Amino acid sequence: MPGPAARTLNVRGRAARLRVRASLHAWARLACCGAALALLGAVSGCAVVDFEQRRWIFMPGERTWAPGLAAAEGMEDAWIDYVSQHPEQRGQPVRLHALWLPQPAADAPVLLFLHGVRWDVRASAPRLRRLHDLGFAVLGLDYRGFGRSTDAMPSETLVAEDARAAWAWLAQRHPQARRFVFGHSLGAAVAVRLAAEVDDEAGLIIEGGFTSTLDVLRSTRWGWLPVAPLITQHFDAASRIADVGSPVLVVHAERDSMIAPRLGRELHDRARPPKRFVLVPDAVHENADELGAAAYREALRELFGIGR
Numbered sequence: 629m630p631g632p633a634a635r636t637l638n639v640r641g642r643a644a645r646l647r648v649r650a651s652l653h654a655w656a657r658l659a660c661c662g663a664a665l666a667l668l669g670a671v672s673g674c675a676v677v678d679f680e681q682r683r684w685i686f687m688p689g690e691r692t693w694a695p696g697l698a699a700a701e702g703m704e705d706a707w708i709d710y711v712s713q714h715p716e717q718r719g720q721p722v723r724l725h726a727l728w729l730p731q732p733a734a735d736a737p738v739l740l741f742l743h744g745v746r747w748d749v750r751a752s753a754p755r756l757r758r759l760h761d762l763g764f765a766v767l768g769l770d771y772r773g774f775g776r777s778t779d780a781m782p783s784e785t786l787v788a789e790d791a792r793a794a795w796a797w798l799a800q801r802h803p804q805a806r807r808f809v810f811g812h813s814l815g816a817a818v819a820v821r822l823a824a825e826v827d828d829e830a831g832l833i834i835e836g837g838f839t840s841t842l843d844v845l846r847s848t849r850w851g852w853l854p855v856a857p858l859i860t861q862h863f864d865a866a867s868r869i870a871d872v873g874s875p876v877l878v879v880h881a882e883r884d885s886m887i888a889p890r891l892g893r894e895l896h897d898r899a900r901p902p903k904r905f906v907l908v909p910d911a912v913h914e915n916a917d918e919l920g921a922a923a924y925r926e927a928l929r930e931l932f933g934i935g936r
Contacts, residue, residue, distance in 0.1 A: 678860045679781065685814070685841070685861050686745055686782045688773030693751035700753035704728040706767060710793045714786055724769060724790055725749075725776040729756055731765040737806040737830065737934060739764040740794055742822075744813030744836075748775030752812070758917050759810065762924060763934050765802075769794045784817075784861045791822045799828065806830035808932075811837065813887065813913065817863035820895075824871035831932050832872050835879040836913050838891040839866035839898075847888045869899045875931045876903040879920060881911035904931050 708724040727749055739759060743752045749768040756768045771787040772780040780786065798807055808831045811819025816837030823832040838844050841863045842856055869876070876899040880892035889907060896905040904927050908920035917924060928934040 674860075677858055678783075681859070681861055682781050682783050686771075686773065688771075688782055690748060690775055691746070692748045692775070696747070696751040696753045698753075699757055700727060700750040703753065703756070704730070706797075708769075708793055708797045710796075712789060714789050716783075716786065717780065722772060722778050722790070722793070724772070724778070724793065726770065726794065727753065727756060727766075727768040729760045729766040729768075731760070731763070735805065736763060736765050737808060737932075738798055738802045739766050739808045739810050739833075740791070740798055740822075741766055741768040742791055742809070742811040742815035742818045743768065743770075743774075744815050750775065755812065755917055758921065762928060764808065765805075767794060767798060784863055787818050788821050788825075791818050792825070795822060795826060806932075808833060811835070813837075814863065816895075817865040820865040820869050820872065823874065824868040827873060829872075829874050831875045831877065833877045833879070834892070834895065835916055836881065836884060836887050836892070837865060837878060837895050838863075838887045839894050840864045843891055843894075844887060847891065865895055866898055869895055872899060876900075877906070877927050877931055878903070879906045879908065879916055879924065879927075881913055881916040881919075882907050882909050883911060884913045884916075886913045902931060 704727070706726040706728040708726060710722055712718060712720050712722050741749075741752065741756055741759065743749055749756075749770045752768055756766045759766050769790065770777040771782050771790045772778045773782040777790075795807075795809075807829055809819045809823045809829050810833040811817065813836045816834040819832060819834060820837070823829050841859055841861055843866070845851060845853075845855065876896070878892055878896040878899070880887075880889045882889060884892075893905060893907075896903060906920060906923045906927050908916040908923060911919040925935055
């Protein structure tokens with residue numbers, strides 16, 4: 629009979645496989661979105677195409693990934709209140725929920741975590757804890773439409789506004805700290821946009837990122853469809869990353885079946901130095917941070933001077 633350590637590893641492995649399959653389903657929906665866009669464009673107006681595209685890409689809601697709930701226990705709730713200036717919701721109050729993991733050291737680096745699709749930030753709690761173990765105080769944000777944040781249909785520009793509000797919240801409370809932006813999966817594109825628009829970030833960290841929505845679609849079996857004119861949610865990180873003025877770390881899983889590793893490499897290649905690309909052997913989309921923990925530590929030390 630396997631011992632406690634082996635049983636723990638088996639449970640973690642099963643949980644990781646379940647989340648990978650669920651995430652694969654999420655990105656498969658994005659691929660199918662390409663086919664549906666062509667049909668919607670032919671039979672309906674632009675507003676319908678935009679709304680359905682946002683719904684298919686983000687899959688917002690209060691749902692979470694069950695194994696993340698246990699990891700989220702003990703984290704502090706943070707609330708970010710601001711008034712939207714977005715044309716869709718101008719003048720409307722917004723309340724964003726976040727999870728906060730402080731460090732005991734007052735001079736610890738602070739990191740804003742931006743998650744991907746489908747689940748709320750609690751699903752990313754294991755990842756938040758691993759980033760905390762690397763030395764960061766971590767704020768994990770839920771965009772509008774996710775978890776306990778204001779209910780709304782998210783969009784590329786709405787989540788960008790939410791990310792800016794969270795960044796301002798961190799700057800107000802930790803003005804002397806080195807502040808980093810981290811994005812995973814779809815959140816990587818949100819992170820690139822934020823880092824390109826602000827000038828006070830100490831670094832940008834991307835995991836499982838991509839160059840653009842269109843490039844992700846073109847990497848699937850639906851890539852031949854002529855949907856480019858119908859895309860409203862571009863997430864064009866490739867055109868923005870050269871505007872990031874801080875060091876850039878790009879991490880990608882070698883066996884990522886949701887976002888091709890070459891898209892992460894292309895994003896890295898477009899960034900200005902100093903920069904570093906880490907390809908994690910045998911990892912998949914959801915566990916590059918876990919399997920690549922040693923590579924993460926080395927890259928953080930060499931690129932950002934963290935963990936010396």
